Amino acid sequence: MCATCGCTVDEHDHEHPHDDGRTVTLQQKILAKNDDLAQRNREWLRERGVLAINLMSSPGSGKTTLLERTSEDLAGKLALSVIEGDQETDLDADRIRSAGCEVVQINTGAGCHLDAAMVARALRTLDPPAGSAVVIENVGNLVCPALFDLGETARVVLASVTEGTDKPLKYPQMFRSADLVVITKTDLGPYVNFDPARFGEYVGQVSPRAITISLSAVTGSGMASWSGWLAGMVPAPAH
Amino acid sequence: MHELAIAEGLVDAVTERLPGTKISEVRLEIGALSGVVADSLRFCFDLATEGTELEGASLQITEPGIQVECRTCGGTFVPDGAGGSGARGVPILLCPCGSADVKVLSGQQLTITSVKVA
Structure with a gap:
C-alpha cells in the first residue's frame, strides 16, 4: 500500500494530492496505531509461548484479591506474573508481590485504561518465561478498557x-468482548439480591460465546474451575 | 473519558499518513456499537488537535446504523431501537428468531474516512 495516499497499489507514479482543498481518502481505523502495537505484543507473546490475560472489571470487583489467591493456589504449578494498571499508587502491586508474584505497576495518571504501548513496555520489564501466564489487571472501569486491544x-x-444482576446489559460493550466472565464474591450471595441464572442469561444475550464461572477468592469455592481454565490456556511448550 | 485517547489516536493516524500537511476537515464514521460517543469526541477533538496540523479543522462525523447477521438462522436484521444517526441507546442484539449469536456487520466503525488538505 502507498503510505502517502493509502491507495492499494505498491508502486505507482501518480501525483499525491497535496494541492489545496483536495480530499484524501484514508479509510483507516482511528485506533490503528494501538491495534498495530497490540498485534506486535501478541506476536512477541506467541514467540515466547506466554499466555496473556486482559483482566477487566469495575473498581472493587475483586481483581486483585482473585490474583492474590490464584498466586497462592498455583504456586509451584504455574509461573504467574502480573501487570497492574491503576491511576495512582503501588498498593496493588505490593499486594501481588507479597503473594509471591513478579509484578510491574503501571500508573496511568489521568488515563482510564491501559493501552498496547504501556503493556509493551511492561512486558519487556517483566520478561516472562516460556510456559508462563501474565495477567494484565486493567484499570477498574467497565467502559474504556473494552476498546483497547493490548x-x-x-x-x-x-x-x-x-454489583447487581443487570451489569452485562448495562455495559454490553465490555461483556461482548469477554471470553470468560467470572462472578466473584459468591460468599456474599446470601446477603445480596443477586440472581446468577438471570445474570448468565444476560451474558448470553450480549456474548453468546463467553463462558461464565462463579467463585469466591475468600472461601476458595469455584477457584479450581478458574485455575483450570487459566492453566488450560497456557501454550504447550515448543519442541 | 476514553474519547480524549481516541482523539489523540486520530491526530497520530492523520499526521503519520500525511506528515507536515495542514488539514482543514476530518471525516469520521463512528458506529453506535463502537463505544465512542460522538459528542464527547467533538469536545476532545479541539483539545487533541491544538498545536498540530489539524488545529482548527472541522470535524464531520457520520453515525452508521447497526446491522447484524444471525449465525443461527443466517438472516440479517436491524435491531429494534437501532436508529443509526444520533442513536444513543444501544439495543440488545437479539435476532427475531430468538438467537443472540450474531455477527455485527455494521455499527462498530471507528474509522477516519477522509481528510481535506488545507
Missing part, C-alpha cells in the same frame, strides 16, 4: 455479586 490471548471480565 495483544492479550483472552479477555476475562469480573462482576461481583454485590
Whole structure:
C-alpha cells in the first residue's frame, strides 16, 4: 500500500494530492496505531509461548484479591506474573508481590485504561518465561478498557455479586468482548439480591460465546474451575 | 473519558499518513456499537488537535446504523431501537428468531474516512 495516499497499489507514479482543498481518502481505523502495537505484543507473546490475560472489571470487583489467591493456589504449578494498571499508587502491586508474584505497576495518571504501548513496555520489564501466564489487571472501569486491544490471548471480565444482576446489559460493550466472565464474591450471595441464572442469561444475550464461572477468592469455592481454565490456556511448550 | 485517547489516536493516524500537511476537515464514521460517543469526541477533538496540523479543522462525523447477521438462522436484521444517526441507546442484539449469536456487520466503525488538505 502507498503510505502517502493509502491507495492499494505498491508502486505507482501518480501525483499525491497535496494541492489545496483536495480530499484524501484514508479509510483507516482511528485506533490503528494501538491495534498495530497490540498485534506486535501478541506476536512477541506467541514467540515466547506466554499466555496473556486482559483482566477487566469495575473498581472493587475483586481483581486483585482473585490474583492474590490464584498466586497462592498455583504456586509451584504455574509461573504467574502480573501487570497492574491503576491511576495512582503501588498498593496493588505490593499486594501481588507479597503473594509471591513478579509484578510491574503501571500508573496511568489521568488515563482510564491501559493501552498496547504501556503493556509493551511492561512486558519487556517483566520478561516472562516460556510456559508462563501474565495477567494484565486493567484499570477498574467497565467502559474504556473494552476498546483497547493490548495483544492479550483472552479477555476475562469480573462482576461481583454485590454489583447487581443487570451489569452485562448495562455495559454490553465490555461483556461482548469477554471470553470468560467470572462472578466473584459468591460468599456474599446470601446477603445480596443477586440472581446468577438471570445474570448468565444476560451474558448470553450480549456474548453468546463467553463462558461464565462463579467463585469466591475468600472461601476458595469455584477457584479450581478458574485455575483450570487459566492453566488450560497456557501454550504447550515448543519442541 | 476514553474519547480524549481516541482523539489523540486520530491526530497520530492523520499526521503519520500525511506528515507536515495542514488539514482543514476530518471525516469520521463512528458506529453506535463502537463505544465512542460522538459528542464527547467533538469536545476532545479541539483539545487533541491544538498545536498540530489539524488545529482548527472541522470535524464531520457520520453515525452508521447497526446491522447484524444471525449465525443461527443466517438472516440479517436491524435491531429494534437501532436508529443509526444520533442513536444513543444501544439495543440488545437479539435476532427475531430468538438467537443472540450474531455477527455485527455494521455499527462498530471507528474509522477516519477522509481528510481535506488545507
